[in-house]
Amino acid sequence: MTDSRDDRALVGALLARKEERAFEALYDRHTPVLYALALRLSGGDEPEACEAVHDAWVRAVDNLARFEWRASLRTWLCSIVINCAREIAHRQGRDAGPPLEEMTLASDDARLEGIYDRVDLERAIAGLPPGYRRVFVLHDVEGYKHEEIATLLGISCGTSKSQLSGARAALRRALRQTEGVHE
Amino acid sequence: MNDADDPLAGLPRETAPPASLKARVRSTLRQRELIVPSPRARLGRSVRLAAAACVLLAAGGLIGRKTARPAAPVRDAQSQYLLLLYEDSSFAGGEHAERVAEYSAWADSLARQGRLVSAGDLRDTGSVVLARTESALEVNAGDVVSDAGRVAGFFIVRGADETEAIDIAGTIPHLRHGGRVALRPIALGGDQGRE
Numbered sequence: 193m194t195d196s197r198d199d200r201a202l203v204g205a206l207l208a209r210k211e212e213r214a215f216e217a218l219y220d221r222h223t224p225v226l227y228a229l230a231l232r233l234s235g236g237d238e239p240e241a242c243e244a245v246h247d248a249w250v251r252a253v254d255n256l257a258r259f260e261w262r263a264s265l266r267t268w269l270c271s272i273v274i275n276c277a278r279e280i281a282h283r284q285g286r287d288a289g290p291p292l293e294e295m296t297l298a299s300d301d302a303r304l305e306g307i308y309d310r311v312d313l314e315r316a317i318a319g320l321p322p323g324y325r326r327v328f329v330l331h332d333v334e335g336y337k338h339e340e341i342a343t344l345l346g347i348s349c350g351t352s353k354s355q356l357s358g359a360r361a362a363l364r365r366a367l368r369q370t371e372g373v374h375e
Numbered sequence: 376m377n378d379a380d381d382p383l384a385g386l387p388r389e390t391a392p393p394a395s396l397k398a399r400v401r402s403t404l405r406q407r408e409l410i411v412p413s414p415r416a417r418l419g420r421s422v423r424l425a426a427a428a429c430v431l432l433a434a435g436g437l438i439g440r441k442t443a444r445p446a447a448p449v450r451d452a453q454s455q456y457l458l459l460l461y462e463d464s465s466f467a468g469g470e471h472a473e474r475v476a477e478y479s480a481w482a483d484s485l486a487r488q489g490r491l492v493s494a495g496d497l498r499d500t501g502s503v504v505l506a507r508t509e510s511a512l513e514v515n516a517g518d519v520v521s522d523a524g525r526v527a528g529f530f531i532v533r534g535a536d537e538t539e540a541i542d543i544a545g546t547i548p549h550l551r552h553g554g555r556v557a558l559r560p561i562a563l564g565g566d567q568g569r570e
Contacts, residue, residue, distance in 0.1 A: 210411040215404065219397060224389035231390055242396050249400045253409045308382045333383050 194220075199265040207256055215253065222266055223249075226273045232329045233277040236318040240284075244277040251276065274330065274344050281322055303332060304360060308367055316366040324359035331356050412483075455492055456532050456540040459557040460549045463524030468552040477548045478528070485532060490543060492531040523555045531561070 195202065195217035205214035223245060230241035230248075252272050259268055317325060317333075326345060330336040331352070336344070338352040345352070404410040468474045475496060485491040506513045518525050530547070534540035537560060544558050 206410070210409060212401070212405075212410040212412050215410050216397070216401070219400065223392050223397075227392040227396075228388055228390035238393070242393060242399075245392060245396060246400050246403065250403050250407070250409075253404055254407070304382055306382060310385060313382060313386065333386060 200261070203256060203259070203265065206253065218265075219249065222269055225266060226269055229270055229329070229334065230273050230277050232314075232317060232333065233274065233326055234281070235320070235322070235325060236314070240277075240280055243280055244273055247276040247280070248273040270334070271344060274326075278326070278345060302360065304363060304367075309370070312367060312370040316363050316370065319366060320359055320362055323355050324362060327352050327355040328359035328363070332360075408487075454534055454536065454540070455561040455563060456534055456537075456544070457557075457559045457561055458530040458532060458544050458547065459526050459559070460528040460530075460547075461521070461523040461525065461555040461557065462527045463555075466524065466527075466553045468549075468554070474548070474552070481546070481548055482530065485530075485543070490533045492533060494528070494530045496528045497526060523557065527554070 195213065197205070197214070197217065199218065199221075202214040202218050205211040206218070226245050226248060227241060230244040231238065234240040234244065248269065252269055259265070317328065320328060327341055330341050330344065331338065338349045338356075341347070341352045342349045347355075401410070405412060462468070478494075478496070482491055482494050502516070502518045504515050504517050504519055506515075528549075532540065532543050534543055537558075540558060540560070544556050547556060549556055
């Protein structure tokens with residue numbers, strides 16, 4: 193049976209009584225979005241995405257008393273997932289950005305347009321270097337602004353913009369190759 | 376650019392996570408005491424805590440025999456005590472499910488204090504008594520009978536000493552329903568506690 197209480201009521205029950213049912217309702221409501229985000233950030237690595245979501249929920253519940261509702265609960269949870277995903281990638285040595293020359297040569301930086309097979313698109317995003325992929329997912333897929341991305345990832349706005357530019361160019365190259373396969 | 380031109384607009388924003396992930400997160404949060412199990416979950420956990428205390432149970436089944444109470448030895452905070460719950464004709468526990476929920480809540484409060492070691496609700500059927508004669512192992516359906524009734528369940532609790540263990544045992548719901556509780560200190564390690 194779905195819990196009809198809103199996020200504030202559930203968070204209140206969790207803080208006041210450590211109510212497990214309240215946690216489960218929040219989990220069921222938000223985890224599909226969190227998991228989709230984690231999966232995309234990890235390049236489709238399911239165990240890594242699970243790790244990020246697990247760590248994010250533990251961190252979130254542990255820090256729930258400090259959440260001030262300046263943003264929605266989901267936005268806050270997403271930011272925690274992003275941090276956890278980055279930490280996991282860093283621990284596994286997969287935090288490196290793309291080679292410098294790739295970043296400086298990218299000139300085709302407009303948003304992606306056109307019709308692409310969804311599977312090809314997901315695969316192409318998963319195939320991006322981690323730094324490109326992270327910025328691309330957050331900006332073009334999730335709608336974060338560069339200032340927000342810079343804060344979340346601990347990079348400068350300039351780096352965020354150049355990585356996005358590089359990501360879009362790399363994605364186009366990958367999708368062009370895919371088009372050649374389908375023809 | 377409108378959504379029709381944006382290939383990313385069609386990407387799913389939700390993906391069902393593996394079912395095992397929820398259990399894993401819940402387990403971590405419980406371990407860190409950031410969430411408390413619901414009453415139904417606590418009931419299941421208390422029942423599952425029934426351990427190999429059957430050995431202890433066999434020893435405790437000799438209750439009713441009058442023995443001189445040994446002087447309470449000096450024990451540390453890790454002393455353990457077996458509580459055997461007896462029911463006879465005067466026991467009035469009401470609905471089994473309600474009683475189990477009541478006992479589970481009591482067990483859960485002990486667990487949060489770090490005082491619960493194990494617990495078990497014993498089935499009414501399937502009881503056998505074993506004895507070895509010179510020639511064979513005898514296995515007979517039934518129970519060891521004592522004047523306190525039959526053993527219905529058990530708890531193993533931690534207490535600093537016997538006085539504290541009695542204080543703990545004195546709060547068990549079983550006593551309110553007319554049952555009796557036998558308390559036996561458990562010999563741990565080299566401490567046999569026997570005279």
